[in-house]
Amino acid sequence: MKPLSRNKRRTYLYGLIALFLICLPIVLFFASGYRFKFGFGFVKTGGIFISVPYTDAKVFINGELAGTSGILKRGFYIDNLAPSSYEILVSRAGSHDWLRTLVVEENLVSDARAFLVSNKIEAIPVVYGAGVSTTTKAVSLSQYDLYRVAFEIPAATSTRGTFGESVFVEKGDVYVRLSDAGSLSTSNFCGRPSYCVSEIPIERGRQASVGAAFFGGGVIYATKERGVFLAEADIRSTPVLVPVYPKPGAIFRIIDGSLIVKDGKALYEIEGL
């Protein structure tokens, strides 16, 4: 049996080189977002990426089901989209629907992280001593005192988040700001992929906010007039806003990872967030 002949080897080599050279521009154009459309030739497309850190959530784009999240399926990338606005809906049983309008631009991807808030947010009264009811939360006296003292200390006017952003309360308004615009790593500051801001207004209006902090993936804040709310920090349209304890005068503190609300003299722990 003779070694592989030079002619055969050349045929394989030149054949593969030819195939490589033919495929190369196609692959590179495809990877960059170019698509061929009959009648239009090569067009630039964009994409959408939705991160869904929950299981069993349905993702719709312009009313069409794009998929359902699972343990292994936490991200949805939809490419080949013409530049335009797209309505994204993420729904899950037991949670508020999450709606977002995303602008797709040429060769760019609009991304967002679904923020699903339970529709069963409960304020459980905190009492001290032995538990007397399943509808209250019993803590030790020292723990209860700890909670009370926490409310005697004025709330911080700013707290820092995970990605270099901070939440501020200024003149009764609540903002989330980037300390360094160059460190922008999340798209919630961007109205569209190519246009970003460094400040997201959370509550800016007639109400007077008295405190705000990052909690449960969003911003928790309290106003004198309406109580405690949870808002999503996102510059794009229809960010989530959920009443947590909507009673005038209620204030909150985050103690040991729990959200505690004070209404008059009563303390409540918020569950469901």
Added chain:
Amino acid sequence: MEKTSTYWYLHVGRASDLDGRDRLIYRLFEMLPGFLSVGTLALFVVLSFSRPDLAAYLTIIFSMYWLFRTIYLSIHLRYNFKRMRHNMALDWNARIKGLKYEDVVHLAIYPFYNEAYEVVAESMRGLIRASWDPKKICVVLSAEARGGEGQKKIAMRIQEEFGSKFLDFQVAVHPADVAGEIIGKGSNISFAAEEARTRILQPRRLSYDRVLVSALDIDTVVYPQYFACLTWYFLTAENPSRSSFQPVPLYNNNIWAAPMLSRVMAYSSSFWQMIQQERPEKLATFSSHAVPFKQLYEAGYWQKNVVSEDSRIFWNLFARYDGNYEVIPMAYPVSMDANVAPTFLGTTRNIYRQHRRWTYGAENIAYILFTFMKNPRIPFRKKFRAAFVQIEGFWSLVTHPLVLFAVGWLPLLVGGRGFNTTVLSYNLPLVAKVFLTASLFGLVVCAAIGMQLVPARPSEYGKWRSLQMILQWALVPLTMVIFTSIPGLDAQIRLFFGRYLGFWVTPKITRTTK
């Protein structure tokens, strides 16, 4: 180094052997492989920060190239496997009947150091089992004086036990600390070759051009038709006096006892050699190989001052005969030991060191470029081709796996938001994954061929062990980076900084299967 003969540069080992301008040039050549490999990786890192889009395109191109290369190489591998099986089934003794082979004498040289009696004895038994008249085989067993009395005793015991079966059997003891030599196989085997000349070839008046030297690692067990096959190739070669002969190194001696990692590396090495067998213009001698004594003598034997004497001897001969020298692939195997140490960590360390030694073959690049510069009789086309093949080979060995499985993904981490919002950044993993996944078919080819090359399963191992022989191929992406690219880079960086590597003897410990 004295420049008295035409080929005064033939045994240059490193830049420090030279002086003046030659020294500087050789030093720059030594730095070249490291410069190219580190430069490529650094370019990727710099681009990942400054132009992540370009780095991403390069990664996609690399992954696509990887697929096409896998297809191309798999064709060669599969063909060589078929040819090797065909050759193993042939009766080579019958084939050489019509040729003038009676006066061909085989000289088998076994340098050894610290290996146990059983390892040496099994190699001798292999010679006797071969279907070739042992009275036409001379053996030189060359111990190292550094190995102490124990080594000499093993050599003498082997001589007593097996010596009378061969035409001649000599024990040589390579002295320690000879000026101009580095500790290693090259100095020992070169010494043994000269011992063979003065103690066997001259007294027996054997014609140098009818003596074929098989330079065999001490753990090399020849397959039955090795000598007949080698003789046939020698006698039918277009230019036998300008040819070396390369069998396929399999690591079957202890393959069932070797851990998974070691098996993958062993077969990967064998498969690479099988691929090269179908690309003889890219083939240099490696590990156990054969060469006519006359040419070996004229070239001054193997170099005593380099680590990669097995491949260097080809380049010595290539330069000595002005580019008119080739390696003829035999497509016939010899069997050696896979790397096995008493502990898994020890095996891992040994594999790393062994592959660093092998990839230290990049030291040949400086030698090749230097001799090409000094030898105007080698045609430019041959020079260019040989240099390109070697440089590209050592460059791709180090850079491709590291790009595909490490730095190629850097743009996603450091590209910043400007890059991370592009369609390209999202498509980079998707597109590269398609090509890399498609390339996995190469592993399927490897697994299929590996299963057919492996010897019969010893009774002490169950079916699970056989299944592991297939599953082990999933380790390839890891082994390519950890035991090919990184030791290769290590070796090239050492060359770059002039921190020359010494010879490291792979311990031969286990021999349980044949």
